[in-house]
Amino acid sequence: MNKYNVYIIILIVVFIFSACQFKKEEKKKSNSYETTIQTKSISLKFDSKIDSIISLMTLEEKVAMLHGNSMFTSSGVERLGIPELKMTDGPLGIREELHRDSWAALGSTNDFATFFPAGGGLSATWNSELAEIYGKSIGAEARARNKDILLAPAINIVRTPLCGRTFEYFSEDPFLNKSMAVPYIKGVQSQDVGVCVKHFAVNNQETNRGTVDVLMSERTLREIYLPAFKAAVINANAYTVMGAYNKFRGDYLCENKYLLNTILRDEWDFKGIVISDWAAVHSTVKSLKNGLDIEMGTITDFDNYYLAKPLLDSLAAGKIDKQTIDKKVKRILRVMYNLKSIDSTGRAKGSINTKGHLTNAYKIASESIILLKNSENILPINTSKINSITVIGDNATRKHAAGGFGAGVKTKTEITPLEGLKNSLPKEIEINYAQGYKEIYEDDDKSKTYGRKISNKIDTALIDEAVQAAKKSDITVIFAGSNRSVESEATDRENLNLPFGQDELIKKVTEVNPNTIVVIIAAAPFNLKEVEKSTSALLWSWFNGSEAGNALADVIIGKVNPSGKLPWTIPVNLSDSPAHATNSFPGSETVEYKEGILVGYRWFDTKNIKPLYPFGYGLSYTNFEYSNLKTDKQEYSMDEIIKVEFILKNTGTKDGKEIAQLYVSAPESTVVKATKELKGFKKVFVKKGNAKTVTISIPAKELAYYNENKKQWVVEPGTYIIKLGTSSKNIKSNVTINIK
Incomplete structure (x- = not known):
């Protein structure tokens, strides 16, 4: 064999090896896709096209897009190629088809869907990868039914164990809420379906939900009730948000200037649309000026919705200007273009009631x-x-x-x-x-x-x-x-x-x-x-x-x-729970959140009240041992990442998964804080007899509290104690760090 032939053989071998490696990498990407979905922000690239479309629309056509024209759609403009915006309920799975003008089931034979575990079950897995798989699966089912918007997830805080919607809410903790909500939203929106994150905000009881006025401190609002919504908008780029039924500081939440404009639009730079909860609107001009984009309802006289004929009357009377209407229509069209519902080229097709979705439902249920x-x-x-x-x-x-x-x-x-x-x-x-x-x-x-x-x-x-x-x-x-x-x-x-x-x-x-x-x-x-x-x-x-x-x-x-581990606290007595211990549930015309930031386990731990079963609690058929807790260094600046490391050993006789939880205490704080707050967790699979080194990262910014005087988040310098535990009550070890 001459030298030339040897070179040829070497080149062929290199080529084959490279091709195999490429295939291996592609397979790797494919297998990990469900947990590596990239965030898709609301693109503004269609804005100039949208402006030209709006210039061709009549005033009546614009207004028709701002309210329901059936139980679960708002109007399009057929002559301009704009379809209806189609919505579906989805806390537990895609709702069956209804008649356009009533709540009666249509009786179709092709609208069966997968029944997915309730939100409480999903959060009990403490598994963000499963949250993304859940979102991807339910998003695919929505697309298969030709829906644009999924009216989920519901991420309000579980303030009282009596709340009728606890089953669909995630947890009592803002960190766990956002840790599950963000991957869920990414999963749904990867299927060209927009989420409608609900119910924005402070919607924590069903008693008098349509009238009660919620009062709380600004710090409580920012630290407990808004973090999951903020993460949904900023980290997951949620396309739509649902305005809640109740009032906040005197104004209904579908016309609440502070929450919808000041915080959602101005602070968080939300580019999507605000949709009302069904029949949660109480005004025309105030709602439009203060942040609402689409009104949905329960009555079937669609032309008499606040944002229908009364809006045309308000326009004629000069109570509101056409520019405000154009702004709303532009937001709606922007979301529709991003979802490819106007130009459907390359849009996901979806799938429904499949073996794969049943398998995913089983995985979530078994880990919950x-x-x-x-x-x-x-x-x-x-x-x-x-x-x-x-x-x-x-x-x-x-x-x-x-x-x-x-x-x-x-x-x-x-x-x-x-x-x-x-x-x-x-x-x-x-x-x-x-x-x-x-x-x-x-x-x-x-x-x-x-x-x-x-x-x-x-x-x-x-x-x-x-x-x-x-x-x-x-x-x-x-x-x-x-x-x-x-x-x-x-x-x-x-x-x-x-x-x-x-x-x-x-x-x-x-x-x-x-x-x-x-x-x-x-x-x-x-x-x-x-x-x-x-x-x-x-x-x-x-x-x-x-x-x-x-x-x-x-x-x-x-x-x-x-x-699975508990996403909320089970008290010995109802009177031990903070909203009931402070006699601040359910209120009548108003309800004041007197417990402040001490919601759920924060209250029980800070007040030294023993629950029946604490937040984060759950046993296994095997045993786990924690050791060698340490951080990568002892002192951090406020912009650094705290890397926490420990060894988790399965000392029992069965393979198992453990949820390691990191809580943080601030003993030198100059303000009142909870005894400990969840700031990190990880679900880890360990075979029997084996051990794993586990690393959990905590951005130092997560240690901030909201300073009401400065109107900003503040990380206090000083000593912090990082506590490693199996629940909020069962702390295995701790390590002290300093923030410069």
């Missing part, structure tokens, strides 16, 4: 389930040592995709817990079922799906039946908790009690069969004092989507090691 107690190691069930199992509880067979007030999901797939166990348990194990309890209300209005007064009556016959069944089985699983009628938009709960006599049921069953596992299916805190006493094994699940039953069953039999 929380092990609250396992004192006798009953869990996971050893299926080789039992012959029979009794399943008890209405929630064992109940489906949660629909119900309550507000948006449900029309789905082909919702696996109940009983179905999940039948799918997972060996066929030779006998499964018996007893209902155990049923819904009993004080009224007979069965047509009402929410807000009914729960009766104190107990169906003793159902309890007796359940007790007899439990006596005959090796192990019993009680599926207790709540449902979509008990937890619902438009109404807050009266108390934290488990409904329908469940405490009595659980007590009686555990007395005859100590091998009893209790599973609470609910999405807001409940009083679990008696349950905690009665049972040695307690799991918490959620309104957990299409694959809820399979996920639960896999946790119960040990196929999945539970890794």
